[in-house]
Amino acid sequence: MDLLEIGDRVVAMARHGEQVEAVVSRGRDTEIKAYEGEIESLSSAQSQGVGIRVIAEGRQGFAYAATFDDDVLAETLAEARDNAGFATPDEFVGLAEPDGVAVADLDLFSEALESFPTDRKVELAVELERAVMAADSRISGIESAEYVDVMAEGAIVSTTGIRTLGRETACYVMTYAMAVENDETQTGFGFSVGRDPNELDVATAAAEAAQRATRMLGSVKPESERLTVVLDPWVTAQFLGILAFTLNGESVLKGRSLFAERLGEEVASPLLTLVDDPTNPSAFTATETDGEGLATRRNVLIDQGVLKLFVQNAYTARRAGTRSTGSAVRGGFKSTPGVGCMATSLAPGSATQAELVAGLGEGLLIQDVAGLHSGVNPISGDFSTGAEGLRIRGGELAEPVREFTIASTLQKMLKDVQAVGNDLQWLPMSASGVSLVIDEVTISGV
Amino acid sequence: MIEESVISRVLGTALRTGGDFAEVFVEDKRSSSAVLDDGRVEELTSGRDRGAGIRVVVGDTTGFAHTADLTEAGLSAAAEAAAAAARSGGGGTRTIVLTRQDAPVPNVVEILPGDVPKARKVELLTRANETARAQGGAISQVSASYGDSRRRILVANSDGLLAGDDQVKTFFAVSCVATGDTGMQTGRESVGHTVGFELFDRYDVEDLARRAADRALTKLNARPAPSGQMPVVIGSGGGGVLFHEACGHGLEADLVGKSASVFKGRVGELVASPTVTIVDDGTMGGEWGCFAIDDEGHAAQRNVLIQDGVLTDYMWDLLRARKEGRQSSGNGRRQSYQYLPMVRMTNTYLLNGPDDPAEIIASTDKGVYVKHLGGGQVNTATGDFVFGMTEAYLIENGEITEPLREGNLIGNGPEVLTRIDALGNDFAMGPPGTCGKDGQGVPVGDGVPTLRVSSLTIGGTAA
Incomplete structure (x- = not known):
């Protein structure tokens, strides 16, 4: 379903003299944890929701819900409207209005993430752990080695003329390494971030974690x-x-x-x-x-x-x-x-x-x-x-x-x-x- | 929330391609909050979070998926995704027979916050604001917040367990800024219990507001905290976070299992002063971290972690316990249906000792009295931990003297436990806390009697 369209449906329900804003978002994320060469856990999740702000007579109210059914949208708007009635009037309260500043085109969404197979994401997490373990003989194990990615899109629509849609991707690998010498344990972390997994540098993340942990020994x-x-x-x-x-x-x-x-x-x-x-x-x-x-x-x-x-x-x-x-x-x-x-x-x-x-x-x-x-x-x-x-x-x-x-x-x-x-x-x-x-x-x- | 037969079939779907264990966790949470700041009721917020998390375990691998779609089709799709994530192979059909195994509720909720008119909630905020501002012209800013939630959960798993819980929480906090010649200082007080709106029959928001304002005002005259090691007396009630950090996290079986805890392999050993007994207790009726069942369906328990200084046991969730062939200790918790459960504390506290609190201070020649602690943080692998002091005083010649500015204290868990050289008989629970671990926050409680640590490092700037 189109997020802007959901926002439009909420805003269309605004009453005369009332400002209404809908923030609609949807995301998909993957989290993979490796431990001792195996997948410890693999979570794949989709989340979504809508937040509705109503301003009337200088009072603001807010409500949110996690589904987009028409009756839920109407009920959430009604709840936000009801909530507004309890706020103290404030002449400065109001939604943003378009100010003519051009929106930059930042290219924050990578199609490569969408098509990147789960198996290879798993390999990145497993490889991260292996690289940490191989980095130094004093590395005794890891507390965690994980791969995480998120794809998110969001729309904002308001009665004041705001109507935006954006989407982005991000991913990272992160690890906490443990180093042991003479009964003393020290820890260090390393990570690498990118818009898609091709940008991740597992070797550097592993080397940094190992170095941070080992250099604290003694x-x-x-x-x-x-x-x-x-x-x-x-x-x-x-x-x-x-x-x-x-x-x-x-x-x-x-x-x-x-x-x-x-x-x-x-x-x-x-x-x-x-x-x-x-x-x-x-x-x-x-x-x-x-x-x-x-x-x-x-x-x-x-x-x-x-x-x-x-x-x-x-x-x-x-x-x-x-x-x-x-x-x-x-x-x-x-x-x-x-x-x-x-x-x-x-x-x-x-x-x-x-x-x-x-x-x-x-x-x-x-x-x-x-x-x-x-x-x-x-x-x-x-x-x-x-x-x-x-x-x-x-x-x-x-x-x-x-x-x-x-x-x-x-x-x-x-x-x-x-x-x-x-x-x-x-x-x-x-x-x-x-x-x-x-x-x-x-x-x-x- | 969902019919038993549907859940049964979804568990079957989760295990259709093999798998050792499957679980469905359903959550329906309604929450409302109201905020007053800068003299105005800024807004009221209402929200509803509803969905299910499904996990499938194959060997040491867990697959997890969650969905906001609670129809049988939505749940089945999530079950298939979780099974695929766990890479179950094999196959075969399993029929899951569910048996209701509800646990006793720790306390009865008298007034559901959802039944209370919003105007009454807002009125609490304005009363707190007025009271705080009346404490003196130096109070330059006040914010107050109210929150309530009702979280209904249902857990079913392939062992046949089916259990539910209905968790109601109510919360109130006041934060003040005081301004004087030395700049700005802050004071905060909060109260939160696993109860309904009757919270406000037991606690007076005006009293809370006065204490928050006084805390900020007192600190206007505060001097920089000392730098270096000295004896520290922790006040009754306000200091439980010390043990949450010093040993609580290090006794979580998941961290122990990965050798990421300094307490690994130490069960049966003397790890603390012999006066020290530490308990984690999810059954503590009405406390912020209590419940009937944990988020894996296991009944809440009272677990003694350290008895007379000897480490007796770690805290366990279902997966870690299964691996060891033992029972969960009722510590499997999660922030919401969107997360996997893991080992978490509930209400963690230190039992009373033999000493008179006044005598503990009187017998301290030079040190710091920490009346109220902020949050903390620990590295369980090294045992090093910090906690903040939000209200503290110097102790000079056995007397509490000047107030100190804020700062962190730092210590090492195993060392600090052995350095408790006085333990009072005035136990009290402290304010509600949110414990963060691996990106998930859960409500926890803590408590202590007045106690003294013979040496801790104070992170101030004064010589």
Whole structure:
């Protein structure tokens, strides 16, 4: 069934004076886990659903359902309409309206995925495990080795003239390897992402997982001290995810952003330029339209340390007296649009990670962090996470260290950026990674 | 939800080309939520999720498919897809005779939230908002959320099991931002139980709002947390997540089976201080992680994981238990019909010890008192885990003194278990949690009495 047509059917039921929006989506995904040379599990699933938003007299209501039968659509619309009656009227509430920005043609759908046989997907997962095991004699096994793909299409139709249809494919392989030596176990992950399986690099994913695990063997708990750290691209990407919250127009309007009132000010080191660009097809989260059906666009948020822009959706833009930046995000058909960054990246510098390490003398390379959701508060700016990595001594990677935390504040870390690497890497998340050197970070260990 | 004869035939279809085991899991979940933020009731949401997940097991391989189409044709197509995924060969026709095996319900739901007018739910939000804002001019932002769900499940498998459950949950949370000279601080309080709207006869949303606001206000005067190792006292109720991370995940049989747990091969050994007894209990009536049957149809159980410091058993789901020739421990859970079940915790808690909580603090010369914990994370293979502190104070000369800013604490599970040198007699369950594992979230509960860990690493910035 045509998704636009389902959206049209919902919107046609709108009453006079009422705004109605339907988000209709459908997806198919495959997940294959390999273990000890066999398939541990193979899941193939199809999912679909419709989310309906109704706005009347400045009040918004929402409901969703997982089937497209006419009676279900009518019932869901009625429920959303009923829900709207309980909201507090707000003059700025309303659907997005077409703003004339052209939709980029990003070619995010690969036919090759559709025709790729399941047997060969299975081989990729099995091969991933085999490659991890063969990478190093200290590799004792895997926690997981999996192949995942997803094909998704979505439509947004509204009474305000939005009518978009998009489809995309994505896949990845990912593994967690375990290395054992002298009764000590360490773990490391590796992955590779693409639009279709032909783009996946199993060998590199396996080698990275094995290297990350084995290089942590013999690790000790470091001394507590203040040091310069090099964040691995994977860690930087997670850091950007937190930073994005503070640059979100909703956080700003609702008094939850550190950077409210600071547009035009220098909030970071001049080395730091942060761009959110979902129109970059290299981004795993690239998308042609946002969660309200507006064209996505390239937004420069921080330019050489100066705060330039907050991302906005239709509601936050209207309330802030500005334009949507095409940054409405939604978690599928089951939720109303929020606002957020979709594909952030830092402008890369010129040095490799090895050069950054060599230039430091003393420091610590952070390979992974844990507890970003529990020890980082993007509202207060307090930053504290568990970490593991390698001590840097005399400009070289030295002993592995674990069971320590790194702490500072978001405000201070942005100012303390000493260098940005040239190793920009797109990751399976809404941010890219790059090596990042930050000064004056507190290490809590022994 | 679906006729027995249909399920029986679908199981037969799933095993038509061979296969050792087949299961049909049917779910029909209705949920509603309401959010107030920035002084306005922003929206009410209603949703319905309904479908079935079918798995077929052949040797060590599991095939899985799910569908939102609950007709016999839809279920049969999913059964065939699951069988193909499991690559069953062989063949033959099997007739499955189902026997109803329902388990006792852990508690009776008094008021179905679906029967409560929406206006009453919204009124809770506005009361919480007004109360929080009345705690002081420094409270600069408040959000409140209400949620309820009714999840009906039906599980049938080729062993002949047929069981159902009707799980009703109600939830409420308040989050506050306080603004002062030192910037912004936050405070959050939540309550959630496997009960109906009677939740609000037992808990006062205004009390919740006051506590959330106070937490944010207190932290406006907080100093940076210390950096380095020192004794840590964990407050009653608020600290169960410590054990969820320190040993709970490491006692899940799937991780143990892959040698991805530091607790592998240690059953029967002393793994914790002899005062420590840890239980995982799905039967705990009304708690956030309770149920009559797990998502594989097995009755909820109370399982002692560590008794007087000795590791007694791991937690098991059906597949891992079958492999070992034993019974499931009722820990097979899944986020929804769209996922395969795996070993998950339910309500995990530490039993009371002998000590007076006030004495535990009084006997701590210098340390940190963590009254309320945030989330956590663990690497079960190394045992290293972190957890956040959302309300904490310094202990100086046996007294609780200054409030501390937020941060993570880090430790190693097996080490921390042996470092529990005081255990209070004031056990309480903590707030509702969502445990994430392999991309699936399930509701869990936890609880502890006041206790002290002789040494943990505090991840602050102060010397």
